[in-house]
Amino acid sequence: MENGNQNHYCVCISDGPQGSNEKAALLNEARWNEGDVIRVKFLEGDESLQDRVRQTAERWTEPGMANVQFQWVDEGDAEIRIAFEQGAGSWSYLGTVCRNIADPDPTMNYGWLTPDSDDAELNRVVMHEFGHALGLIHEHQNPEGGIQWNEPAVIADLSGPPNNWDEEQIRVNVLSHYPPGDVIATPVDADSIMMYPIPESWTLDGFSADLNEDVSSQDRDFIHQEYPGND
Numbered sequence: 001m002e003n004g005n006q007n008h009y010c011v012c013i014s015d016g017p018q019g020s021n022e023k024a025a026l027l028n029e030a031r032w033n034e035g036d037v038i039r040v041k042f043l044e045g046d047e048s049l050q051d052r053v054r055q056t057a058e059r060w061t062e063p064g065m066a067n068v069q070f071q072w073v074d075e076g077d078a079e080i081r082i083a084f085e086q087g088a089g090s091w092s093y094l095g096t097v098c099r100n101i102a103d104p105d106p107t108m109n110y111g112w113l114t115p116d117s118d119d120a121e122l123n124r125v126v127m128h129e130f131g132h133a134l135g136l137i138h139e140h141q142n143p144e145g146g147i148q149w150n151e152p153a154v155i156a157d158l159s160g161p162p163n164n165w166d167e168e169q170i171r172v173n174v175l176s177h178y179p180p181g182d183v184i185a186t187p188v189d190a191d192s193i194m195m196y197p198i199p200e201s202w203t204l205d206g207f208s209a210d211l212n213e214d215v216s217s218q219d220r221d222f223i224h225q226e227y228p229g230n231d
Contacts (some may be wrong), residue, residue, distance in 0.1 A: 025142045025185035026226050030095025030135040034227050037069045037148065038133075041078035043106055048117045050139065053082065055108070057128040061217075063128055066134055066223045067230035082143055089163075093197045108133060110177030124213045127193045131215075135224065139195035140209070142188050143180040147198075148205040151175060157202070184226060191216035 017033075021195065032038065042050045060066050073222070076155035079098050083106035090111050108129055113122055140147060158170045165173070174196065190209045197211040224230065 009111065014140075021092060025063040025137050025139070025144070026135045027094050027137055027178070027183055030097050030181070032068055032096055032135065034067045034229055035069075037071050037080040038080060039071045039073050039076075040080040041075070042083065042106065043081050043083045045082070045084040045202070046064070049113065049115045052119075052122055053113075053126050056123055057130045059127065060134060060182075060223065062131050063106050063230055064224055065220060065230060067136070067214075068227055077103065080108055081106050083177055084111075084113065085109050086114075089189035090129060092129040092132035094132050094137065098133070106146050120213050123194070124211070127215055131194050131219070131223075134227070136223075137178060137183060138196050139189055139192040140174065141177050142185050143177045143183065144185045144187050145206050148203055149175055150204050154202045172176055186218065186222055187217040189216055190214075195220070 001049045002005060023152050040054075042053075054072055056127075057070060061068060079096075080102065081098075081101075085106075088109055088111045090109060090113070093101060110125060110129070111123060146216065154174055155167055155170055158165045159167070159212040190207075191212055193212055193215045195212055198207065198209040200206060200208040202208075
């Protein structure tokens with residue numbers, strides 16, 4: 001990856017509606033129960049795009065993955081409510097935090113997906129955001145990791161387009177780690193769908209990560225371990 005990173009980065013939100021945008025590891029307080037039925041509703045969007053998002057998200061509940069069920073509803077109450085507000089970034093509340101968000105506010109947004117988005121991009125973004133919806137944090141903020149950040153380079157890149165984040169957003173979404181007691185964590189997985197693409201110029205220890213387009217084997221093992229019973 002070249003210097004001057006131009007990737008869109010998602011935001012995960014671990015607080016309620018008054019909280020700030022926060023930082024494979026699972027946030028303990030955002031965990032669903034095994035076997036939970038999680039209702040999901042689209043607030044807007046092209047029907048063909050909705051269908052593609054739905055089909056992709058269901059991959060998290062396939063045999064060998066998470067023992068939860070997504071129940072797609074057209075009206076009424078829903079824990080996950082999906083918007084497609086362009087220019088507002090792609091983001092999701094973490095796990096059960098969505099229960100604290102008043103209807104009809106969205107709990108997940110796809111700010112750059114359109115009916116013309118190719119399959120690889122849609123898979124990458126949807127699997128990442130639904131990973132957050134199951135309680136997974138950003139992999140680079142895993143406390144088991146020890147990335148030595150080149151902070152000025154990270155701040156310089158992410159403060160410009162297309163993200164235009166301020167320093168606080170950059171710190172809570174990239175540079176900060178979760179306290180070890182707050183998460184269930186395994187060693188950092190550079191191939192995780194929850195990992196940001198990280199150019200080598202952002203680190204002082206040579207660490208880098210690609211733009212991962214799908215769940216890794218460790219993602220699969222971890223989500224099945226934390227939501228067992230879907231064999």
